[in-house]
Structure formats: C-alpha cells, structure tokens
Amino acid sequence: MPDFSIGVDLGGTNLRIAAVSTDGQLLEKVTLGTKVALGPNHVIGEMCEAIHRLTGQYRAGGALIGAGIGIPGIIDLEAGVVRKSANLAGWEDYPVRSEIERRLGARIFLENDAKVAALGEKWLGAARDVDDMAMITLGTGIGGAIVLNGRIFHGMNGMAGEFGHVTIEPNGVPCGCGNHGCAERYASATGVVRMAREAIESGEAPELAKAAGPNAEFSAKSIYNLAIQGDPAAQKIFVRFGRALGLMLADLVNILNLNMFVIGGGVSSAWDAFSPSMFQELRERSLIYVATEPDDPQKQELRGKEQGARAQIVTRTRRKTIITRALLGSDAGLYGGARLPTL
Numbered sequence: 001m002p003d004f005s006i007g008v009d010l011g012g013t014n015l016r017i018a019a020v021s022t023d024g025q026l027l028e029k030v031t032l033g034t035k036v037a038l039g040p041n042h043v044i045g046e047m048c049e050a051i052h053r054l055t056g057q058y059r060a061g062g063a064l065i066g067a068g069i070g071i072p073g074i075i076d077l078e079a080g081v082v083r084k085s086a087n088l089a090g091w092e093d094y095p096v097r098s099e100i101e102r103r104l105g106a107r108i109f110l111e112n113d114a115k116v117a118a119l120g121e122k123w124l125g126a127a128r129d130v131d132d133m134a135m136i137t138l139g140t141g142i143g144g145a146i147v148l149n150g151r152i153f154h155g156m157n158g159m160a161g162e163f164g165h166v167t168i169e170p171n172g173v174p175c176g177c178g179n180h181g182c183a184e185r186y187a188s189a190t191g192v193v194r195m196a197r198e199a200i201e202s203g204e205a206p207e208l209a210k211a212a213g214p215n216a217e218f219s220a221k222s223i224y225n226l227a228i229q230g231d232p233a234a235q236k237i238f239v240r241f242g243r244a245l246g247l248m249l250a251d252l253v254n255i256l257n258l259n260m261f262v263i264g265g266g267v268s269s270a271w272d273a274f275s276p277s278m279f280q281e282l283r284e285r286s287l288i289y290v291a292t293e294p295d296d297p298q299k300q301e302l303r304g305k306e307q308g309a310r311a312q313i314v315t316r317t318r319r320k321t322i323i324t325r326a327l328l329g330s331d332a333g334l335y336g337g338a339r340l341p342t343l
Contacts, residue, residue: 004058006051006067007337009113009330012036012087015047018331019054020338022065024124027058029334036087040094048103055106066107068340070116070333071096072143077158080110086176109340113333114143115152115161117326120336121262122147125327130259134252135326136163137265138245142184146256151343164188168247186244187274189220189267195237196223205233224270235273242274246281253286253321264326271325282323292321 002021009016015034019027030050035042055064073085080097082088100108111119118127118135127133131150137143142164146153153160164184165177172181173194185191199205200212207226212218226234249261263271282289328335 003062003065005065005338005341006054007116007334007339008047008051008067008069009116009333009337010034010043010047010069010071010088011113012072015043015050016330016334017047017050017054018334018338019058020335021062022342024335026331026334028054029331030054034088036089040088040091040096041099044096044099044103048100051104064106066109066341067100067104068109068111068116068337069096069100070111070113070337072113075110075112075158077110077154080108082110107341109337111152111337111340112143112145112158112161115145115154116336116340117143117264117328117332118145118147118161118262118336119152119339120328120332120334121264121326122150122336123339124335125332126262126324127260130322132258133260133262134161134163134256134258135262135264136245136249138188138263138267139265140190141188142248143265146258163248163252166248166251168244183244183248187241187248187267191244192220192223192237192241192267193218195240196234199233199237205231207231208233220267220270224273227270227273238270238273239277241270242277243281245274246278247285249278249323250282250285250289253282253289257288258321259319260322260324262324262326264329264332268325279323289321292319294320294322 002023004019004021004027007018007020011034013034015032018029021027032046071082072087074083076083082091082094082096085091097108097110114137117137121127121135122133132148135145144161144163146161165182167179167181168183169181173185174180175182175185196208200209211222211226223234227238326332
C-alpha cells in the first residue's frame with residue numbers, strides 16, 4: 001500500500017475526514033456531525049479520534065505524511081490559528097494546529113476551505129491539466145481561491161481570492177462585510193432566497209409564495225426546482241444570479257487572465273438555470289474572454305471548412321479561457337486537504 005495523508009473538511013454542519021494515498025486513491029472516508037455548540041475542544045477531539053482510527057488502519061501498509069485541514073473563515077497560516085469563522089462560533093483565535101499536533105504527533109497543515117477545494121480540483125478534478133486556475137465556490141456565500149503553478153496563492157496575509165466581495169452593484173444590497181452590492185448578495189444560496197422573498201412581497205410570484213408556505217422548507221434548491229419546471233419568477237431569479245456571477249467573472253478574467261475558472265459548491269448544481277445569462281454577461285463585459293472563449297464545436301467545424309486546415313490548427317493551439325463546473329463535488333476539500341502535506 002502506498003504512503004497516505006489525511007484530508008479533513010471541517011464545516012459548520014459536517015466534519016468529514018478521509019485517508020488518501022499519494023497517488024490520489026480515496027482509501028476511506030468518515031463523516032461526523034460537527035457539534036459546534038460543544039466547543040472547539042470537543043470537535044477537535046472527535047476529529048483526532050477519527051484520524052487515529054484511519055491512520056492505525058492504513059499505517060501498516062504505508063507511512064502517514066501528514067494531515068491537511070480545510071476550515072471556513074479567516075486563517076492565520078503562520079500561527080496556525082482560526083481568527084474568525086462565521087460557521088464556527090466560539091473558534092475565534094483558537095490555536096487549531098497546535099491542539100491537533102499535540103494530540104496526534106503529526107504534521108498538520110491548515111487552510112481556508114475554498115482554497116483547499118481549489119487544490120483538490122487542481123490535483124484530481126476539472127483543472128488537473130492546467131497550471132494556473134481559480135475556483136469559485138457557490139454556497140451560503142461565495143468562496144474563492146487562486147492556484148498558480150499548482151500552489152495556492154495567498155496574497156499578503158492569506159486573504160487572496162475573496163471573490164464574493166467584488167462589488168457588482170455600487171448601491172446594491174448591504175453585505176455583512178460592510179460594503180453594498182457584493183457578488184455573494186446575488187450569486188449565492190442566500191442571494192437566491194433573498195430575491196425570492198422580494199418577489200413574493202411584490203405579489204407577482206404565486207408559485208414561490210406557495211413554496212415558501214409555513215410548513216415548507218424554502219431554499220435555493222426548492223426555488224431552482226420551480227425554475228426548471230418553468231415558473232417565470234423563479235427563472236428570473238436565476239437569470240439575475242447568472243448576470244451577477246458573469247459580472248464578477250468578467251472582472252476576474254480581465255485581471256487574472258488564467259487558463260481556467262472552476263465553479264463549484266452546492267449551488268453550482270443549478271448550472272443549467274444560471275449559466276446562459278452568466279456567459280452572456282461575460283461576453284458583454286470582458287474583451288479578453290471574447291478573444292479567448294472556447295469555440296463551439298459546430299462553429300469550429302464551419303470555420304475550418306471555410307478557411308482551410310491551417311485555420312483549424314491555429315484554433316486548436318490558441319490558449320483558451322475555460323469556465324467550467326467542478327468535478328469532485330463535496331470531496332474536493334478532502335482531496336485538497338490530503339494534498340497539502342505533499343506539496
């Protein structure tokens with residue numbers, strides 16, 4: 001059995017731990033509930049117990065390289081401390097790395113959860129064949145990460161990749177960060193529900209009002225289900241979602257000029273509802289994207305017939321800006337966490 005490392009995805013609801021071999025094979029995965037109310041010491045204790053069990057099971061066949069842990073929030077990488085996390089109440093300034101290393105006696109690497117997911121997609125997912133990429137995670141808010149030459153780009157203090165707080169509407173909806181009109185106020189699960197409730201209040205969304213009844217679970221998923229069933233009010237919300245995401249992506253394409261932008265997170269499953277307006281907005285806002293957009297196969301075939309074989313060769317070799325969905329789903333953070341100790 002090859003050497004292995006441990007990947008941990010520590011969320012506000014679920015705590016997921018996996019043993020992953022150095023060649024990317026998922027050996028075993030454990031999922032626990034994150035009992036945030038019991039405090040960080042309890043959660044770290046349960047995490048370490050699961051890691052002990054996995055390492056004991058697989059250490060006989062290979063060496064444990066270390067463990068990488070993805071945590072939502074602001075991480076002080078040098079100190080190994082969680083400075084602030086909206087999903088982990090009571091974890092402010094908690095010394096996560098030293099506590100885990102003390103209990104496990106192994107090398108521990110901390111990282112923001114979106115950055116770890118990006119590393120997973122770079123290693124084994126949608127971006128495995130490119131050197132440079134960015135990832136946008138669409139969930140309760142918007143997370144982001146930049147990977148250059150296979151490594152996470154942190155910026156000055158680890159905050160690079162806060163794509164959710166790109167301003168797309170200067171006088172827009174207030175955001176918890178103190179700004180107005182941030183992208184995540186429109187292109188996130190929270191944004192979808194907010195726009196749906198505004199539509200209900202206008203009196204022009206009867207199906208949404210029915211879905212939001214007192215006994216129903218009203219979520220971005222239920223709104224998406226109405227959209228694919230043809231409800232115009234729900235469809236309008238995802239058109240607005242796509243435009244907001246397209247505005248944000250246009251800025252990222254213009255500034256970063258990377259090979260690939262990978263879109264993941266739970267709300268990315270609504271791709272068919274928001275991506276048409278997203279790509280339309282991109283084409284209108286980014287000259288760089290228009291110049292480097294991948295060709296539609298039918299258009300490429302037609303161009304080749306009209307202009308000859310040489311034109312086909314030029315089209316194939318020109319660098320493209322690829323915007324695509326993530327491939328690893330919720331396991332991206334586990335693979336990315338396991339990858340951290342090997343870099």
